[in-house]
Each structure stands twice: as structure tokens, then as C-alpha cells.
Amino acid sequence: MEYRQLGRSGLKVPALSFGAGTFGGQGPLFSAWGDTGVAEARRIVDISLEAGVTLFDTADVYSNGASEEILGQALEGRRERALISTKLGLPVGEGPLDAGSSRLRLVRGVEAALKRLRTDRIDLLQLHAFDAATPVEETLAALHDLVAAGKVLYVGASNFSGWQLMKSLAAADRHGWPRYVAHQAYYSLVGRDYEWELMPLGLDQGVGAMVWSPLGWGRLTGRIRRGQPLPKISRLHETADYGPPVDDERLYRVVDALDEVAAETGRSLPQIAINWLLRRPTVSSVIIGARNEEQLRQNLGAVGWSLTPEQVARLDAASAVTPAYPHYPYWREGGFKAVNPPPV
Template identity: 70%
Template sequence: MEHRLLGGSGLKVPVLTLGTGTFGGDGPLFSAWGNSQVEDAKRLIDISLEAGLNMFDSADVYSAGQAEEILGKAIAGRRDEVIISTKSTFRTGEGPNDLGSSRHHLTRAIERSLKRLGTDYIDLFQLHGFDAQTPVEETLATLDGFVKAGKIRYLGVSNFSGWHLMKSLAVTEKYGWTRYVAHQAYYSLIGRSYEWDLMPLGLDQKVGAVVWSPLGWARLTGKIRRGTPLPKDSRLQSQLNVDIAPPVDDEYLYRVVDALDEVAAETGKTVPQIAINWILQRPTVSTVVIGARNEEQLRQNLGAVGWNLTKEQVAKLDAASDTPRAYPYFHQAYFERNPSPVA
């Protein structure tokens, strides 16, 4: 398993990370993702470690904290072998302070995550979203305190816009606080807007991408094609999951899948393996978060590494997945001194 530096930090992470959104299966949203319990999770982690994948990503909202609890039990006795990342910011209760990035909420959320995970430190802690109602200075001072206390080792964010992230980095530089080194962002062959603003920022500021949903919210599993009904076990059978999924036009999806099928025929690899391998060849990408309901899915996703698409195959996928850019990015593309990082 290849390892890469996480952004501008000295921490090396595997190019694949196992997401734990499938652990627990609590509620209508997460039950559609999976329902691995402790013994299932132990088996998935065993397989991952055998393959050299030693990073596991969670969040306090995954199955109302159950995913963190299951992960903690599954890694018991081997904490030093693994890298744990988790997230907080989204609502976890009914109270007015049960969400956000305030000192009050983050302090309580981080301490609870540590307890559920059964550890005294978190390798990578990420804000799950940007809290526009809490001063950035309050958030960053709080997180820096946790780093200095040894309870967090590296900091990251998730789902930030470019200005959210750049403002935060500027504030940390002003006060000498701990910088964000990772951005857990959505990026896939059918969701390439990460390239417009966040990728150039990541290159400039040395913020590594921790990619979530590389298969476009289960649309690039190889099971969704023209004239084919959705698989019965697809998360897209859940209207709640459809409502929060990244929007994708059907014809665009089919065009990309057609190109993936062509490359699959050339390489002998599966559609998901090709889709993940394509991402791993993009700038700023430190690691890709893969999901697995079972051992079969995990082993298939692990097959995305150890080989590379050719330049011609990458170009074919690039062309099939290209979309018009929003302003000002389409205008910037005309200026030779502002080239695309993936041109």
C-alpha cells in the first residue's frame, strides 16, 4: 500500500482509508449505508491492515456515535497500529449548543469522541462543516488547545468552500496556531468541481485532500447503467439518501459509465477500481475514503491500488466527465497564467 504525506504535515497516510459510515446502521440514513457490528468491523479492519491500509475515518454523527464506539472496540489492543480520524460540527442533540464549532460544543464533542473511541488521542480531527455563526478565532483557538494538550495530533476540515478554508489558514498564521493540513472533500469522476477552487488552494497552501464518496454516492459501482433498474441494496433506494446526494444528471452519469466500461475492458479492472484509481492520480489527493458493507466490497476496493491507468485512459475519462465550469472559473480558463492544475 502506497503512503503519502498528509498535506504539508510530516504524517504519512495510506492512499486508501476505510470509512466507518457503514458501522452501526442506526436510523434511516445510515441503515442504508450498512450495519456492521463489532465482529464484522474487526474482520474488515483485519483485512485492511493485512493490505497495508491502517487509517480509519469516522464522525460523531455516524449512527449517533455508534460508529465511533464500534471502531474503538474493533481496534482495542492495537491502537498504535492505526491512524484514526473523526469529525464533529453537525447536530448531535436537540439543545441549542448541540452543534457547531463553538468552544462549548467542540470541547464536549471531542471529549465524547475520545471516550467512544477508547483512546486518549485522535490522529486527525476534522470539522465536518463550516460554522458561519462562530468566530473563526474561537474555533481555531479551541482546536489549537487540544493539539497542545496532546488530545489531537493533526487538524483538518470537511466540506469547506475556498474562502472558508483560506480565512481559517490566514487566522492560524496570524496567531501562530496549528494549521489545517487536510480537507475531506467530495471528489469523483461525476463530481469534479473540487478542481475549480479547492484543488488550486490545496496545492498553494499544502492542504491534502481526504476524498469522500469517490464513487459518486454509489453511482459508480458498475451496477447503474442505461435501462437498468437500481440494485435492490443500493443506498439510492432510500429517498433520504437521494435527497442529500450530490446532484448528477442521468445522461452525464451514463456517459461517464460508458467510458469506464471501455477502460474496464482494456484493463481487466472493475468500474469502482478504475474510478478510485483515477482520483489517486490527481493533484493534492493524500488518501481516498472507501466504504465497505462486507468483505467482498472491501477486497474489491483494495484492488484499486498497486497499478495505474495510462495517460490515454486518464484522458478518456477526463473527456467523458468534463463539464462546463461556473463563473469565474470558466473565464479564468482562458488566461494562460492561471492554468488548471489538471490540464
């Protein structure tokens, strides 16, 4: 397993990390993701650690906290071999104090997560979404205190826009508070919006990407194809409305290109899609999920080999879209691109 710096921090993380959203199986969304219990979670953790996947990502909203609880139990006896990343900020109840990134919500949320995870610290705490109702100074000051108390070691963001992330980084620099070293963001061959603004920002500010849903919300498994109905066992039947939309024709174009590369490499479509991501600028770790041992071992096959430059160019072309304004002038040949080239 390759290990990479998480942004401009001293923390080294594996190129692949494990997403524990499949642990628990509670609620309409997460029950469709998976219902892994403690025994199977222990087996998945065993396989992950053996392969060098030492970072495990979860969140307080995953299965109403059951994901954190199961992960904590699965890591008992080998906590020091693992890095735990969790997220908070999304609603966990109906009350006025059950959502957001206020000082009260952060302190309460961290204390509750520590108990569920059966640990004395969170290695990486990420805000699950930007809280527009709370001043960034209040949020960052609370995170500073949690870091100073040793309950959190590193902080990051998730699903922020460019201005939200940059405003937070500027405030952290101004007051000497901990900076976000990670941004957990959606990025895939059928979802390349991350490249337009967040990737250049990450390069400039030293923020590493932790990629969620690298298979485009389950669309790049190879089971969804042109002219065929959605497979009966696809989780998209229950979860499509929760995830990022994808134009059908673009999806089929990408799958066609993946099929070509698969024939040349002998690799599966998911392995190729993940390997492509691992070559992209700012990507520190790609979060893989699995409902069982077979899926996990399949996804682990995404590392240890490399696509050729020609294959990468083919996948780039098949998945390319014109960015929205004001980004699109910089992606065309000419004056704009000359003075502000896109990340390579």
C-alpha cells in the first residue's frame, strides 16, 4: 500500500481508506448500503489492516451512530494500528441543537463519538457540511480547543464549496487555529466538478482530497450498461435520489472507455476507475466501501499497478464535460488557459 501526506500536514494516510457507511444498516439510505454487523466488520478490518488500509472513515449520521459503534468494537485490541476519521455537522435529530457546527454541537458531538468509537481521540475530525448559521470563527475556535485537549488530532472539511473552504482557511490563519488539512469530496470519472475550483484550491492551500463515492454512487461497477435495465440488485433503486446525478449518455461513454481499458489490462471496471483517481492532483486517499469480503478484495485490487498515459487520456476524454462559468474559459486553449492553466 502506498502512503501519502494528507494535504500539507505531517499525517501519512494510505492511498485507499475504508468507508464504514456499510456498518449498521439502519434507516432507508444506509440499510441500502449494507448491514454489516460486528463479526463481519472485524473480518473486514482484518483484511484491510493486512492490506495496509489503516484509515477507517465513518460519521455520526451513518446508521444513527451504529456505524461508529460497530467500527469501535471491530477495532478493539488494535486501535493503535488504525486511524479513525469521523464526521459531524449534519442533523442527528429534530431538535435545534442537533445539527450544525456550533461550539455546543461540536463538543457534544465529539464526546458522543468518542464513546461510540471506544477511543480517547479522533485522528481526523471532518465537518460533514458547511454551517452557514454559525460564524466560522466560533467553529474553528471550538476545533482549536478540541485539538488542544487531545480529543482531536487533525481537522478537515467535507462537501464545502470553494469560498466556504477558503474563508475557513483564512480565518484559521488569521487566528492561529488548526487548518483543515483534508477535504472529503465527491470525485469520480462521472463526477469531475471537483477539478474546477476545489482541486486548484487544494493545491494552493495544501488541502488533501479524501474522495468519497469513487464509483459514481455505484454506477461504475460494470453492471449498468447501454440498452439494459437497471439490475434488480442495484442499490440505485433505493438511493439514486440521495446521490449526485449523472447524465446517462455520459455514463455509457465512460463505461465504454472503461471496457476498452479493462480488455487491455485484465482489470475490473471499479479497479480502473479507482486507479484513475489515484493519479489525480491533490488526492490523498480514495475511500472504498464494501458490503462483504469479496467486494473489499476486489476494490483492493485498484492499487499496485498503473494505467498508461494513453489509457488515462482516453478516460479523460470520455469523461470530460465543459465546466460552468467562470471556470470554462480556463479549460480552453487560448489566453485564459495560458495565464491560469488547469492542474495537471
